[in-house]
Each structure stands twice: as C-alpha cells, then as structure tokens.
Amino acid sequence: MSENLVIGIVKDAITTGLMVAAPILITSIVIGLIISIFQATTQIQEQTLTFVPKLIAIALIGLLTGSWMLHQLVQFTERIFEIISNIV
Template identity: 45%
Template sequence: MDTNAVMDIALQGLIIAAKLAAPILITALVVGFAISLLQSITQIQEVTLSFVPKAIAVAVALIVSGHWMISELVSFTQAMFDKIPSLLGGG
C-alpha cells in the first residue's frame, strides 16, 4: 500500500464524514441562530428555550436524512472493502 492510496482513503473518509455531518450541523446552526435572535429581541434568557427546539430540530433532521446517511455510509464501506485486494497487491 503506497502513500497515494492512504491519502485517497483518508480524503474519502473526511469527505464522507463532512457529508454525513452537514445536515445535522446546518440544522442546529440555523435553529440556534433563530432562537438566539428571538432571545435577543425579547430579552428572554432561558437555557431550555435554546436547547429544546435545537434538540427537536436535530431529531427531525436525523429522521428526514437518516436513510440517505445510512446508504451513503454503506456504499462507502462497500467501496472500501472492494479496495482491499488491490491495496494488498493482489490485483
């Protein structure tokens, strides 16, 4: 296994991690920003007001994008298992 193969696998791993984390992180960012904007307008500084809607939105995002996330991860894992013979020099 050469350096280029290791770098390719590492790059693919980072890309799939970013793709899988993006829907959850973007949802939490948008909801968190909206709630903080609402809190600054109304001057209500309740901790649960920022946590509960964000947790609910992340759960909804997981439900909506969960099937896509699992299928992406399964295809990446299958591609990695398919690469094992070529990485070991077997062809």
C-alpha cells in the same frame, strides 16, 4: 500500499464524514441562530430555551435524512472493502 492510496482513503473518509454530519450540524446552527436572535430581541435569557427546539429539529432531520446517511456510509464501507480486496 502507496502514499497516494492512503491520502485518497483519508480524503474519502473526511468527505463522507462531512456529508453525513452536514444536515444535522447545519440544522443545529440555523435553529440556534434563530433562537439566539429571538432571545436577543425579547431579552429572554433562558439557557434551556434552545435545547428543546434543537432536539426536535435534529430528530426530524435525522428521520428525514437517515436513510441517505446510511446509504452514504454503506457506499464508503463498500469502497474500503474493495480497496482492501485489491491490496491482497
């Protein structure tokens, strides 16, 4: 197992992880920013106000992009299995 192969696998794993996590993370950040701006303008300082909208938005994004996320993870797993079979 060469050093370049290991670096390639780690790079692929990080890229896949970021791609799969990005829709949920970006949605959470955008919703949090919008609610923070709303709280700052109205001076409502309720800490639990951000929880429910974020939860609903993340669930919706999870439902919409869940099959794409699963497809990306399955492709990564297939690539890893292919690399393993070529090593032996």
